[in-house]
Amino acid sequence: MSVEHDADHWAREEERFLRALQAAKRRRILVQLALNALGIVLFLLAWEMSPRIIPWLNPILFPPPTETLHALQELIDSGELVNGIAISLRRALIGFVIGSLLGILVGLLSGQIAAIQYLTDPLLHGFRAIPAIALVPLSLLWFGIGEASKVALIAWGAFYPVWLNTYTGVRNVPDALHRSAASLGALPHQAMFLVVLPASLPFILVGLRQAVGIALIVLVAAELAGSSSGVGYLIATSHQLFRVDIMFVGIATLGFLGFMVDRLFALAQTYFFPWYTGAK
Amino acid sequence: MPALIEIKNVSKIYATSDERPTWALQDVSVDIERGEFICAIGPSGCGKTTLLNIIGGFIEPTEGTARRNGEIIDKPGPDRGVVFQEYALFAWLSARENIEFAMRLKGVPKKERRERSDRYLEMIGLKRAADRYPGELSGGMRQRVAVARALINEPEILLMDEPFAAVDAMTRATLQEELLKLWQGLNLSVLFITHNIEEAVFLSTRIVVMTPHPGKIKTVVPVDLPFPRDRGSPEFGAVYARVNKAFHS
Numbered sequence: 029m030s031v032e033h034d035a036d037h038w039a040r041e042e043e044r045f046l047r048a049l050q051a052a053k054r055r056r057i058l059v060q061l062a063l064n065a066l067g068i069v070l071f072l073l074a075w076e077m078s079p080r081i082i083p084w085l086n087p088i089l090f091p092p093p094t095e096t097l098h099a100l101q102e103l104i105d106s107g108e109l110v111n112g113i114a115i116s117l118r119r120a121l122i123g124f125v126i127g128s129l130l131g132i133l134v135g136l137l138s139g140q141i142a143a144i145q146y147l148t149d150p151l152l153h154g155f156r157a158i159p160a161i162a163l164v165p166l167s168l169l170w171f172g173i174g175e176a177s178k179v180a181l182i183a184w185g186a187f188y189p190v191w192l193n194t195y196t197g198v199r200n201v202p203d204a205l206h207r208s209a210a211s212l213g214a215l216p217h218q219a220m221f222l223v224v225l226p227a228s229l230p231f232i233l234v235g236l237r238q239a240v241g242i243a244l245i246v247l248v249a250a251e252l253a254g255s256s257s258g259v260g261y262l263i264a265t266s267h268q269l270f271r272v273d274i275m276f277v278g279i280a281t282l283g284f285l286g287f288m289v290d291r292l293f294a295l296a297q298t299y300f301f302p303w304y305t306g307a308k
Numbered sequence: 309m310p311a312l313i314e315i316k317n318v319s320k321i322y323a324t325s326d327e328r329p330t331w332a333l334q335d336v337s338v339d340i341e342r343g344e345f346i347c348a349i350g351p352s353g354c355g356k357t358t359l360l361n362i363i364g365g366f367i368e369p370t371e372g373t374a375r376r377n378g379e380i381i382d383k384p385g386p387d388r389g390v391v392f393q394e395y396a397l398f399a400w401l402s403a404r405e406n407i408e409f410a411m412r413l414k415g416v417p418k419k420e421r422r423e424r425s426d427r428y429l430e431m432i433g434l435k436r437a438a439d440r441y442p443g444e445l446s447g448g449m450r451q452r453v454a455v456a457r458a459l460i461n462e463p464e465i466l467l468m469d470e471p472f473a474a475v476d477a478m479t480r481a482t483l484q485e486e487l488l489k490l491w492q493g494l495n496l497s498v499l500f501i502t503h504n505i506e507e508a509v510f511l512s513t514r515i516v517v518m519t520p521h522p523g524k525i526k527t528v529v530p531v532d533l534p535f536p537r538d539r540g541s542p543e544f545g546a547v548y549a550r551v552n553k554a555f556h557s
Contacts, residue, residue: 202395202396204392204393204394204395204396205395205396205398207364207366207384207390207392207396208390208392208396208398208457210365210366210383210384211364211365211384211385211386211388211389211390211458212386212409212410212413212457212458212461213385213386213410213413213414213461214413215413218413222409222412222413223398226398226400227398227399227400229400301400302441303399303400303401303441303442303443304399304400
């Protein structure tokens with residue numbers, strides 16, 4: 029004769045099952061983190077050892093992490109690094125904001141009004157094909173060695189991906205949304221800013237994220253070519269001084285900045301546009 | 309007094325993707341009276357959605373006239389609420405904000421907006437989901453929000469383009485019953501596009517059966533059954549058979 033288990037039995041089983049599940053999950057995460065750390069340690073170890081054991085590797089040209097750390101300390105103490113980062117970020121931010129706003133505006137207008145699209149399409153697609161870095165010398169001539177030339181270049185570079193993605197977003201707004209807005213009483217400008225703009229946001233965000241990457245590239249190119257401050261300038265001068273350790277600090281800083289800005293962007297996206305991740 | 313909606317000899321031509329002229333509608337005439345629940349039914353290509361779009365003011369007829377209260381329809385307006393099949397809610401606004409959208413356009417103060425949207429959320433039974441985004445709502449809930457959003461302007465007529473086509477059968481039956489309650493309670497007219505005969509017989513006071521190529525009205529079947537209707541009754545079956553025959557012959 030079979031005996032049915034009571035509720036307590038099932039509850040106990042459930043609890044045991046959940047505990048085992050959580051333990052397995054914790055183990056997986058621990059193993060993953062350990063391997064992540066191990067990868068970094070192995071890399072640093074190889075970097076530290078190679079100038080010492082490989083005879084043809086010049087430690088001046090290939091300074092190990094310990095020396096790079098010394099240089100980092102030096103730059104932090106003198107305030108050069110923080111100062112350079114602040115100046116570079118400020119340039120990137122101003123240029124990015126100007127370029128993005130223009131990109132969104134032109135994208136909205138050319139996406140909504142066919143005449144504007146036909147008028148601007150050949151020019152914008154032509155200009156877009158020019159690598160922004162090719163304009164660095166021109167920008168220096170036109171706007172000088174100061175802030176204006178960097179900001180102008182960054183704005184130029186940031187404009188194109190934002191414009192193109194905004195345009196695509198606007199063209200992809202379903203008819204049903206336009207019609208819903210109109211039948212609810214929206215005037216053209218209300219439909220533009222209250223419906224078309226937010227409906228295109230997923231595309232615009234893609235463009236903005238691409239623009240962030242481009243802004244950093246153009247920033248460094250401009251700072252390397254001609255400037256008297258910023259992280260790019262730090263790299264350029266350490267080149268002349270034969271200080272590869274400082275150069276490494278500058279390069280690592282740029283990598284770190286790029287990574288942080290991208291992370292920040294992703295965070296801001298989920299914070300400001302909760303519906304975007306919630307939507308299917 | 310003219311009929312609420314008067315469609316007179318309306319034709320609409322458009323070009324297919326290979327540039328052949330096609331008549332979506334040819335010489336279609338039909339009136340919608342106040343308080344009527346009309347279903348337009350027919351296979352794809354019969355022009356039922358084109359008819360709705362003309363009444364909605366989204367497209368113009370090539371020939372003929374569409375009037376509302378005797379005046380030519382030339383643009384969309386809040387007097388005609390529209391509910392689309394799907395994906396017509398504003399994804400970046402919560403259910404409540406979607407319903408309040410029309411009031412926001414008119415600059416209605418926040419307090420008043422809230423009071424009214426509360427009433428409509430109550431009406432569609434979604435008060436607890438008020439702050440959820442469309443992406444977090446089920447298909448049935450989304451269509452309830454779409455109906456409330458269209459009704460907030462207190463339109464004379466609700467235009468519905470296969471609104472329940474994308475929800476499962478159980479939910480659809482519930483939505484149909486809720487829609488009938490709203491229609492009876494608010495003294496509305498409804499134009500409801502569907503390709504589901506049972507749905508048409510369950511809902512409407514008149515069924516307009518259409519045929520494709522070119523889009524024309526084949527016949528109009530009045531449905532005199534009392535509400536609420538019993539899908540299993542012989543009377544229901546008789547009307548169903550009549551519409552089915554017109555649909556398939």
